[in-house]
Amino acid sequence: MVRVWPLFGLVLTTPRLVLTPVRDEHLPELIDAVLAGIHDPAEMPFTVPWTDAPREVLITETARHQWRVRAGVSRENWTINFAVLHAGRVIGVQDLNARSFPSLRRVGSGSWLTRTAHGQGLGTEMRSAVLQFAFDHLGATSAVSEAAAWNGASLGVSTRLGYAPNGTSLVEARPGEVDVQQNLLLMREDFLRPGWVVDVQGGDAALELLSPGTPD
Template sequence: MTTPAAPPAAPETPVALTTEEIWPFAGLRVVSDDLELRYLDDDLLFRLAEVAAQGVHAEDAMPFTTPWTRGTPLDVARSVVTYHWGGRGAVSGTGNTRLELAVLSAGEPVGIQGFFGTDVAITRTVETGSWLGLAYQGHGIGTRMRRLVLHLLFEGLGLDVAVTTAFADNAPSNGVTRRIGYEPNGVDVVAREGKPALSNRYRLTREAWEAQADRPDVELHGVAPVRSFLGLDAGPSAPSDRAR
C-alpha cells in the first residue's frame, strides 16, 4: 500500500502583498482642488463607459483616428471597456507603455486622460490623449485635466517631452493644446473614417513647461513606485508624492 505524500509545508512567514505593491498604478492619484486623475479600475471603467455612451462629441464630428464613438450607446460603452481591458497589459518599463487614468470632477467620473509611448525609459517621451463626456465640456475641465497629466509626466515621472495630436478641424482641441504651451510640430495626413484628414502634431518640453508661471498646484500620490516600475529612476530626478 502506498503511503500518501505529505502536503507541502506552509511557509513560516506568509507573504503579504498589498494591491499597490503588486500593481503600483493602483495607488496613483493626481489631485488639484476638485479635479483628480486616478487609476482606472473596473468600477471607474464601467462608470466611464456609461459617460461615453451619453456622447463625447457632436454627431457630425470625429476627433479620433479610430471611430470608437460610432454606434449605439451600448456599442460605445463596450468599446470603452474592451479597449481599456486590452491595454492594461501594455504598461511596462520596457517596450510599449500605456496608462489610462480616470478624470474625476468633484468626485464624479467625467472622462479619461492617458499617455503612451515606446521605450519611454530611454526616450523620456510620451504622447498624451484624452476624452471628456459631452455633458462636461465647455467648463474648463479639458484644459485642467491635461495640465494635471503634464504635471505628473514632468514633475512626477521626470520625463522630458510630451507630444500630442489633434485633427485640424477640431478647433477646441487645438485651442487647448496651444493654450497649454505646446509648440506646433508638423502636420500629417491620416485616414479617418475612410477619408484623408489633416492632423496637427504638437510638442512640449520639460523646460517650456517649467517656464510657465501659471502651472497648477498639484498633489501627487503614489508616484515613486510607478517611476520605479517604469524604469524611470535612472533618469532626471523629479519631485514625487508632494504638492508643488
C-alpha cells in the same frame, strides 16, 4: 490591489479634479459618460473612430480596451488611462503614454470628456496634471500631442500649455474621410505651468514601474 498593481495607488489631484488609473469599479460610470456623448456625431476628433460603434459594442469594447491597456504596461512602453473624476463622478479619460521611454524620455497624451463637461477648462486642467506628473516625477523631457486641424478646442488646450506646431500629417478619420492632423511638441522647459501644483500620491511606486531613473 495596490500591492499587486502599484498603478492603482496613483492619484493626481488638481483644484477641481481627481485623476487615477481606471479601475473596474470606474467602468459603469465611464461607460455612462461615453454613452452620453463625447462629440458632435457629424465630426470625428479621434484618429480611430471608436465612438461610431453601436451602443452595445461601445459598452463591451470600452471595458475590453481598458483591460488591454492595463495589461500592456511595461517599463519600455506604457499607457496609463486615468479616470477623470469631477465632484466624485467619472466624466472622462486622460491618458499618458510612452514608447521606448528609457531612451526617448518623451510622453504623449490623449483625452476625452463627456459633452456636459465641455467648455469649463477641465481639459486643460487634466492635461496639465499629467504633464506635471510626467515632467516632475517620471523624468520626461518632452511631450507630443496631435489633433485634427479643425479641432480648435483640443488645439487651444495645447496652445495654453506651451506646445508648438510640429508639422502635419494626413489621417483617415472615417472610411473615405481624410483630415489634416496637426502635430505638436512641448519641451519640458517650455511648459506653461498653471498657478497650482498637482498633488501626487503613489508616485514612488509608479516611478519604479514606469521610469528607470529620477528627474534631472
